[in-house]
Amino acid sequence: MRLAQVFALTAFVLAGAAFAQGATPPATLAASKSATNPAMPKHDIRAQLMPRRYTTIAAEIGAKVSAIAVTEGGAFRAGQWLVQFDCSIQKAQLDKAQAELDGAGQTLRSNLRLEQLNSVGQLELDLSKSAVGKAKAEVGANMAVLAKCQVSAPFSGRVAEQKVREQQFVQAGQPLLDILDDSVLELEFLVPSTWLRWLKVGGGFDVQIDETRKTYPAKFTRIGARVDPVSQSVKVAAAIHGKFPELMAGMSGKVLITPIAGQ
Numbered sequence: 001m002r003l004a005q006v007f008a009l010t011a012f013v014l015a016g017a018a019f020a021q022g023a024t025p026p027a028t029l030a031a032s033k034s035a036t037n038p039a040m041p042k043h044d045i046r047a048q049l050m051p052r053r054y055t056t057i058a059a060e061i062g063a064k065v066s067a068i069a070v071t072e073g074g075a076f077r078a079g080q081w082l083v084q085f086d087c088s089i090q091k092a093q094l095d096k097a098q099a100e101l102d103g104a105g106q107t108l109r110s111n112l113r114l115e116q117l118n119s120v121g122q123l124e125l126d127l128s129k130s131a132v133g134k135a136k137a138e139v140g141a142n143m144a145v146l147a148k149c150q151v152s153a154p155f156s157g158r159v160a161e162q163k164v165r166e167q168q169f170v171q172a173g174q175p176l177l178d179i180l181d182d183s184v185l186e187l188e189f190l191v192p193s194t195w196l197r198w199l200k201v202g203g204g205f206d207v208q209i210d211e212t213r214k215t216y217p218a219k220f221t222r223i224g225a226r227v228d229p230v231s232q233s234v235k236v237a238a239a240i241h242g243k244f245p246e247l248m249a250g251m252s253g254k255v256l257i258t259p260i261a262g263q
Helices: 005-022 026-036 086-117 122-147 193-197
Strands: 044-058 064-070 081-086 150-152 157-162 174-193 204-209 213-229 233-240 250-255
Touching: 044 233, 081 174, 086 122, 174 193, 174 204, 174 213, 193 213, 193 233, 204 233
Parallel strands: none
Antiparallel strands: 044 174, 044 250, 064 081, 081 150, 157 174, 174 233, 204 213, 204 250, 213 233
């Protein structure tokens, strides 16, 4: 018998003797250790910073852009005008409608005096009243159009992208500016639905942002109303807690959450 076969036979005999004496096999020992100290599942959750509010400002009339108050990256306040149009034609139309209203009003007043003298027919009087109403409607319509010659900010924030330039003619509905409110940066991501046992609005966690290589505190602000039955996950939203000037919308990072043991 070869020497290697002798060593193998000896090892087999010794292992059998140890098992007969009550020694725990290596596989059984590993399983017992895992049962007494179960490892928590690891979740690599990614999230992107998003502004609280964002929208695209579009033109409501067709006109030439005469001025843009805030360019890309600039900040603005709620109610501040952002884009001004050249509305000389619309202003002339308003003046014309106002003149027609004045004329219709004079005709109506004259007919009312003639009515007192029984010198005007009822039809002519009704038509003069109708002409005044029509002229008032024209004035109101032109004033509404003229009010759209200046685009104001719906909320405070910053300009993310400028889509038009001064002296450019735009059509109604054409995008002008992309604006966002970055006063509070939010996170939206998916978590396992089993976390709903302990996850609550107001709960805190950390997020590690790739661009800054720093960790920031965050708090849950919303929990989705529906669980995805396929992925068994639920959408949640959170907000960065505190002011950090270096953070910008669009940055992304890793959510650092330690699930509660046993949950």
